[in-house]
Amino acid sequence: MAKIVPFKAVRPTRDKVSLVTSRSYDEYSPAELASQLDFNPFSFLHVLNPAYVNTQKIGLEKRFKLVAQKYNDFKDEFFLVKEERPVFFIYEIQTKNHHFTGIIAGTSIEDYQNNIIKRHEDTLQYRVELFKDYLHQTRFNTEPVLMTYPDDADLARWIDQKKQLPSLYEFSTTKREKHILWKIDQPDEMTWLEQKFASIKNLYIADGHHRSASAELLYQEDKDSGNENLNFFMSFLIAESNVKIYEYNRIIRDLNHHTKEEFLAKLSEIFKIKNKEQELWKPSKKFEFGMYLDGEFYSLKLKDTQNFTTVLESLDAQILYEKVLHPILGITDLRNDERIDYIPGKQSIINMKEIIDEGEFEVGFTLFPTDIAEIKELADHNLIMPPKSTYIDPKFRSGLVVYEI
Secondary structure (H helix, E strand, C coil): CCCEECECCEEECHHHHHHHCECCHHHCCHHHHHHHHHHCCCCCHHHHCCCHHHHHHCCHHHHHHHHHHHHHHHHHCCCEEECCCCEEEEEEEECCCCEEEEEEEEEEHHHHHCCCEECCCCCCHHHHHHHHHHHHHHCEECCCEEEEECCCHHHHHHHHHHCCCCCCEEEECCCCCEEEEEEECCHHHHHHHHHHHHCCCCEEEEECHHHHHHHHHHHHHHHHHCCHHHHEEEEEEEEHHHCEEEEEEEEECCCCCCCHHHHHHHHHCCEEEEEEECCCCCCCCCCEEEEEECCEEEEEEECCCCCCCCCCCCCHHHHHHHHHHCCCCCCCCCCCCCCEEEEECCCCHHHHHHHHHCCCCCEEEEECCCCHHHHHHHHHCCCCCCCCCEEEECCCCECCCEEEC
16 A cells, blocks of 8 residues: 655745746756846756756766755755655646646655556666766755546545645746645644555556656665665655646658658558648547648548557557557657657647648657556556657646755
């Protein structure tokens, strides 16, 4: 059964929270990043990239030490404060179209090792080791692993009751999102929450496979140190019906020496093809794919949907790879082949059209999003999704809550 624990979180002071917290570092364009670093001295981006002007001139070990130093500077200047005792948090993100609410807690390395915490994505060992080294040098993490738990009526009611209480923070961002944080620090409430999760059989990683693997690797290397914080890693736990899963669409640079006519002929052996011309068409159900080629949109509907023996084989991203990307377009390595790139499905299809019209890419495919049931079935059978199969919201604010190691 799942084990969660409260922890002594570090967080911004109430008056500076909207200035300190930031989007994930890699979500900023170079111009946005420079603007934040030049004009906002409180931004947590200063911690994440303390030597941004000289990033290419210093080694990783020195860079990580500078991160740790800048983090401690933020604490020394009281931009960040530490809880006096372990607590949980309830965190809500309100966007134009969705409200996401979950619990911030420590989750167990032992549960991760014993497959109580289940995963559905593969990891790259170099990225796992890189982030492990980062954690070892900086001794903190501010990006929780996003996990889902089965919908639970009692837990939902409890969260709704806690949300009626005064919040710790409530602030808006330039992306027109509203963020609200409540602290759960009463012993009886924390005990109830721990016991509630102890009745849950499994948690499922939605986003953060590399972060959880890095935490486990750091635990393996440093477990004899006696540091109990290594036994857990920070997670944002959210009901499975409350996550929003988007597809990742694919764009490919060329047709692998096929003419347009040859390519369409090969596709017609697998799909029922309909030319949608200038209609911005996207698939509306499983086994449908959209395509943009030579200035026109197409619908592709899989002819044979019966001969699948596993959930992985029936996954749309896997079908596209097995039927088109690999045998026809010659793409074998979905992670590293420079001929393919990915666009999150939350972006407009017009964005894909514009990229292809510019001429660097020749064809694009849109997919229908995977649902949470498929993700759970994959994880339950220890199956791994193809790279870039899902883009999952919500996204956590860096610097909002920090877990120290």
